[in-house]
Amino acid sequence: MSNETYKNTALIQASLKKRYAREKRFQWMGRFAVFLGFLFLFILLFDIVGKGLPAFTQQYLLIDLDLSADALDVAPDADAEALSRANYAGVIKSSLRDMFPEVKSRSDKRMLYRLVSVGAEYELRDRVMADPALVGTRQSLWLLAHSEAASYLKGQVDPNSPEAERRVKDAQITWLDQLHADERTKSGFNTQFFTAGDSREPELAGIRVALYGSFLTLAVTFLLAFPIGVCAAVYLEEFAPTNRLTDLIEININNLAAVPSIVFGLLGLAVFINFFEFPRSAPLVGGIVLALMTLPTIIITSRAAIQSVSPSIREAALGVGASKLQAVFHHVLPVAMPGILTGSIIGMAQALGETAPLLMIGMVAFIMDAPAGVTDPATVLPVQVFLWADSPERGFTEKTSAAIMVLMGFLIMMNALAIYLRKRFELK
Amino acid sequence: MTRRMTGALALAAAAAAFLPGLANAQGRDIISIVGSSTVYPFATVVAERFGRSSGFKTPKIESTGSGGGLKLFCKGVGTATPDITNASRRIKKSEFDDCQNNGVKDVVEVLIGFDGIAFANSREAxxxxxxxxxxxxxxxxxxxxxxxxxxxxxxxxxxxxxxxxxxxxxxxxxxxxxxxxxxxxxxxxxxxxxxxxxxxxxxxxxxxxxxxxxxxxxxxxxxxxxxxxxxxxxxxxxxxxxxxxxxxxxxxxxxxxxxxxxxxxxxxxxxxxxxPSALGIFGYSFLEENADKVQGSKIDGVAPDFDTIADGDYPVSRPLYFYIKAAHVGRIPGIQEFAEEFVSERAMGEDGYLPERGLIPLEEEALEEIQAAVKSLKPLQM
The missing domain is CATH 3.40.190 (D-Maltodextrin-Binding Protein; domain 2)
Structure with missing residues (x-):
């Protein structure tokens, strides 16, 4: 007998080393998996931030402008209406010619004009309109540089590469170097990126419409999906009789959560746009479609949260004479709230990143003016990323990465909000 | 705390029920454009300038592809349907008939220029x-x-x-x-x-x-x-x-x-x-923007560039169009003004801002003809 025990102990001891080694191996594998995950995340972030950071600076050129009524092609006492139609582009062009008198040929002139952004003309108009006293004076103003000129000033163009292989030509490089030597170039923070809508000029493009659109769309999604989702979860968990029909509903909700999002887009197109004739491209329809998509997630997580509430709470409430409704709304729901909120916000974060369903309902569009309400055309952040990634102009590469950074910032904020709310409700 | 929460839930539910009611209250004062992804880069440039300078709202442009755009366009007349569709080919007879059957009687065809199709590979090859x-x-x-x-x-x-x-x-x-x-x-x-x-x-x-x-x-x-x-x-x-x-x-x-x-x-x-061993097929404007990375193959001895496509020497080039729903002109503000901006000398002329983006412009005479057609909204016959 004792011999037997001894044999077993020896066996165990012999295998012990192996078992420890196995555990160690597993730990190392786990560490490696975590490391690999972080490595890929780091590479992704490094790439995006590296590409996107230059988009947050804007390049300006100091140009001496002749704002005489003559040059502007208006009467000296012109009213606002005439001023809005004055020849600002002509003023900028002739000023550039004056600064570089050696430029003679037509193609060289065109290259010269391309140093300054198309937007400069509208900016100048707005300045003159705001202060009509500028008419008749000479001003040195900082004008926005064209995205190609800006890319050279940011050091993204190698002047030693063959001329045919780059968008910024030798002549333009000479002029820009000269402006730089005269301290007529400067860079500043790109506020326009946050205050402007989409544009086809990379230096003028901004994400305002997409930010507003994302916000309005998510607001609609939340207002629809949260109450409906929570009510459905409460009913299914607390009140619904257990029978075949309830089972069927439950299975269907679980299946809905796995339906590809584009299907919800098609549904939105058929039902809300074609049948109810809601406007295309509107955050309203986008929000409804995304709400349909998020509903299953919210219902499933809410049910899990309600399920995890200890039955004793429910029973205690019923025991002191509370009605079923009172027990649920006064006692169960508050305890389940942190879980419900976390689930809902994760569902919303998922909705924030969707583009496929929005393609069908026309939210993948070029829109410059910010939406004032949920029925105005708008686009959303991931769609803006998609549109810029598809643009031929090289300047949009950095804009794309910058928009991804903003989108990620938005996501982190939402997740932080989820954590905050959970902590807050847990304390009570 | 709990009462507040039920209150909030009820409020949210009420708002949810109320929201859709807003939908049909508004008409539309923004031009709605759909269609070809090839014309999209040109149409958006025009839309942007138009929005900044005309006092009308900037048109909204969706890139749906030529076929998808014409399908939406021909669905009928009314604010729910687009006003203009872009196409990188001519409207087909079947699509035109579809338009007619759905009450879209007068369609104005506007030829805007040409686009070359490049067969390009890496500059390293x-x-x-x-x-x-x-x-x-x-x-x-x-x-x-x-x-x-x-x-x-x-x-x-x-x-x-x-x-x-x-x-x-x-x-x-x-x-x-x-x-x-x-x-x-x-x-x-x-x-x-x-x-x-x-x-x-x-x-x-x-x-x-x-x-x-x-x-x-x-x-x-x-x-x-x-x-x-x-x-x-x-x-x-x-x-x-x-x-x-x-x-x-x-x-x-x-x-x-x-x-x-x-x-x-x-x-x-x-x-x-x-x-570097692969060839790619895409529109000329992408070749032009990426000239530092890719080169366009010569086709039948002709390299794709601005002049060869404009002359028609380069064999793989196609016309680009947009179509206007005449019934919407006057009902949605700015449609005709937008079309006129599109075909104006400063946009489509040889030194205009569209050729700068890679659009191959029309000859002077053809352009004048198109400008006249846009002014008079001459309906297309097929």
Whole structure:
């Protein structure tokens, strides 16, 4: 007998080393998996931030402008209406010619004009309109540089590469170097990126419409999906009789959560746009479609949260004479709230990143003016990323990465909000 | 705390119920434009300038593809349907009829210029000098074999197609069938190449009444007669030799040598950069913007550039259009003004801002004609 025990102990001891080694191996594998995950995340972030950071600076050129009524092609006492139609582009062009008198040929002139952004003309108009006293004076103003000129000033163009292989030509490089030597170039923070809508000029493009659109769309999604989702979860968990029909509903909700999002887009197109004739491209329809998509997630997580509430709470409430409704709304729901909120916000974060369903309902569009309400055309952040990634102009590469950074910032904020709310409700 | 929460829930539910009621309250004061992804970069530039300078709201432009755009456009009249659709090919008779049947009576056609289709590869690889026939032989699903009968495409390298070409594997990244670029590529490059093969050329010239000649030509090519019947059924009438020709010539091989790379032309450029042995098919404006990374192959000895496409020397170029729903002019503000801006001298003229973006402009006379048509909203007849 004792011999037997001894044999077993020896066996165990012999295998012990192996078992420890196995555990160690597993730990190392786990560490490696975590490391690999972080490595890929780091590479992704490094790439995006590296590409996107230059988009947050804007390049300006100091140009001496002749704002005489003559040059502007208006009467000296012109009213606002005439001023809005004055020849600002002509003023900028002739000023550039004056600064570089050696430029003679037509193609060289065109290259010269391309140093300054198309937007400069509208900016100048707005300045003159705001202060009509500028008419008749000479001003040195900082004008926005064209995205190609800006890319050279940011050091993204190698002047030693063959001329045919780059968008910024030798002549333009000479002029820009000269402006730089005269301290007529400067860079500043790109506020326009946050205050402007989409544009086809990379230096003028901004994400305002997409930010507003994302916000309005998510607001609609939340207002629809949260109450409906929570009510459905409460009913299914607390009140619904257990029978075949309830089972069927439950299975269907679980299946809905796995339906590809584009299907919800098609549904939105058929039902809300074609049948109810809601406007295309509107955050309203986008929000409804995304709400349909998020509903299953919210219902499933809410049910899990309600399920995890200890039955004793429910029973205690019923025991002191509370009605079923009172027990649920006064006692169960508050305890389940942190879980419900976390689930809902994760569902919303998922909705924030969707583009496929929005393609069908026309939210993948070029829109410059910010939406004032949920029925105005708008686009959303991931769609803006998609549109810029598809643009031929090289300047949009950095804009794309910058928009991804903003989108990620938005996501982190939402997740932080989820954590905050959970902590807050847990304390009570 | 709990009361507040129930209150909040009830409020949210009420808001949710109320929201959809808003939807139909508003009319539309923004021009709605849909259509071709090739015209999109030009239309958006015009829209932006129009929005900044005209006092009208900036039009909203969706990129749905030419076919998708015309489908939406022809759905009917009213604020729910688009006012303008862009197309990288001409409207088809069937689409025009669809428009008519749905009450879209007056459609104004506006030709805006041309776009070349580039066959480009990485600058690290040697420049290709292709002929249309090379392109057809390299990419068609079936090509004529030694005995004149069609066989599944046997070519795996460019050298096998033409001994002057490099000995690299045939690998072409191109647009999917939903794209207007694909339509133009099929018609101009594949069709143009197939025309140079005598048997196929003869077939394409046969009329619908020459049934026996068509069937004989099909037999000589080894094409099953069932194709004739299938086309007859599809069209509802006897097919022409050209219809049979199109079915044969426009079929792109599906064995992996032609890779459908999606609608995103930037993606194709990136893939070409990573894979110097591949060729890519995309619009000229992307070639121009990415001249530091990719080079356009010469087709029939002509390199794709601004002048050769404008002259029509470069063989693979196509017209670009937009279509206006005349019934909406006057009901949605700014449609005619937008169209006039689009065809104005400062946009479409030789020194305009659209040619700067890679649009190949019209000749002076043609432009004046188009400007007049836009002014008078001359409806299209088909």
């Amino acid at each position: 040697p420049l290709y000098e292709l002929s249309l026939k090379d392109i057809y032989l390299a990419l068609a699903k079936d090509v004529p074999g030694a005995d004149g009968k069609l066989i599944p495409n046997p070519y795996t390298t460019w050298k096998e197609v033409d001994s002057n070409l490099p000995d690299t594997r045939i690998e072409v990244l191109g647009p999917p069938p939903t794209s207007g670029t694909r339509d133009a590529f099929a018609e101009l490059a594949m069709g143009g190449g197939a025309e140079q093969i005598p048997a196929l050329h003869a077939l394409s010239k046969l009329g619908a009444d020459e049934v026996d000649a068509i069937k004989a030509a099909m037999a000589a090519l080894g094409v099953p007669e069932s194709l004739y019947d299938a086309l007859a059924q599809k069209k509802g009438k006897a097919p022409k030799g050209g219809d049979i020709f199109e079915t044969i010539a426009y079929s792109v091989r599906e064995d992996g040598a032609y890779i459908e790379a999606g609608e995103n032309d930037n993606l194709i450029v990136q893939k070409l950069e990573a894979n």
